Amino acid sequence: MPELPEVEAVRRGVEERLVGKILTEVRVREPRLRRPVPPLAPWIGRRLLRVERRGKYLLWRFAEGTLLVHLGMSGRLAFVAPDVPPGRHDHVDFLFEGSLLRYTDPRRFGFIAPLDADAERAMEARLGLEPWDERLTPAWARAKVRGRRRAVKEVLLFGDVVAGAGNIYACEALFLAGIHPGRPAETLDEDDWARLLAALRALFEAAIAAGGTTLRDHRTVAGEAGAYRGRLAVYGREGEPCPRCATPVRRVVQGGRSTFFCPVCQPPERTAW
Template sequence: MPELPEVETTKTSLLSLLEQTVLNVEVRQSSLRWPIPDDIQKLRGQKLRKLTRRSKYILAEFEHDSMLWHLGMSGSFRLCDHYTELRKHDHLIIQFEDIELRYHDPRRFGCILWLDQNSQSKLIDTLGPEPLSEAFNAEYLFQKFKKKNVAAKVAIMDNHIVVGVGNIYATESLFNLGIHPAQPASSLSFQQIEQLVVEVKRILKQAIDLGGSTLRDYSNAMGENGYFQQTLLAYGRAGEMCVNCETTLENLKLGQRASVFCPECQPLKKVKIAPQKAIKGSKA
């Protein structure tokens, strides 16, 4: 599933479309996670003015309308000339002046929506800060984590706390810091959280610099693969030796996600949880 570095890389690879006018729009399959809007033909004649990213959404600002694009689990954009052969799962084609933008999505979990008040309030406004912004800092994360008894990995992947820290990048960050993925978030010290913020930022920046991770079929709009997967130390390596201590890496499921860790380098520390006192007058 494309995560923040892959979406950022995709957005960057689409910047050549800026200031180009939409000549035609063709919907070949409208049934995605939500239906492609029936009135998407409104884009015809409009110039694409701006492309930004919020979490894993690409925000496309045209002259009169704005759109919200999400790659889902298997989606990708591709820039092609008009004569390039269509693929089976090319569901949307936006023809610009000298190139076509094609949305390809075999599993159809992505979305192509108008960015209006409804999508803004439901999909954007509830999101936490960007991980590479100043708003994501140790003091902020400490306040969020101190009441969270869920696993640290689950908490750092919570988009209401911070956006875009996907499974790959959470796994690598925790491995590099020696934090067990199931360690309760509330048990982390301020120093550990400070280190986690720094490491998440470092990992994401490195992944963006390397074009993201191509584990299956991800590529940017130019058809170029990412190379961050070549640096992975833990993710996807269950059953292999730890690069630090040669202990066999293990895997557990947290939040329905595979969580690879080293039992030697990332020990699960016991935490004493104080019993909750009964509230006077409350019923059991």
């Protein structure tokens, strides 16, 4: 589910209500997430200083230590009234001085883990730059993928150039930039990267403003669906007319995942297949 805009919508909502508050209680009903939920008792009594986002990861910065939260494919965080009984997939409750933040995750692909300095360094080494990082220039991106013949769409998903794009926004950004998803990453010149980076930034900004894209699971922490879905140009629209040229949108499979694109607005040139 959640890509950068959805995680950012959750980050803002959590920060708004919980910064400065103390974690007073944790209830773990189902510890079997993608990684087992660690003992959280030591975190009780700690004050939450701020909530950061890095790619699709949430970093809960406490006065002592950091908790890393990832929502996986179907994870949600939502504020609920303290007397609402938990449902089948409501795995963890966090109580902060009367506010109940509930973690729900039907597929259990998400995780909650302490993040020490070493683990954070390892994460930083693996992860690409934030879309708005000043170091993320067309020249930097081009150098980063030198020698990689892998398709640009798969490189976007891997997230080691730009962090935060998943399947929806990778497809949408390539459409906005007019770049064929199958082009080997190393064939993009600086002009291509300039358009692609600009497209990603504009797309993420618009999607964040709309509260993200809800296909199925995503909700803001207030429980509202994200409104960006209706603005998707190609994702999930196989056979429908391209909004720019009316050519039917095509679907192909790359790395086992669906890719949607317009064969006219995103001309093939040199493709990976």
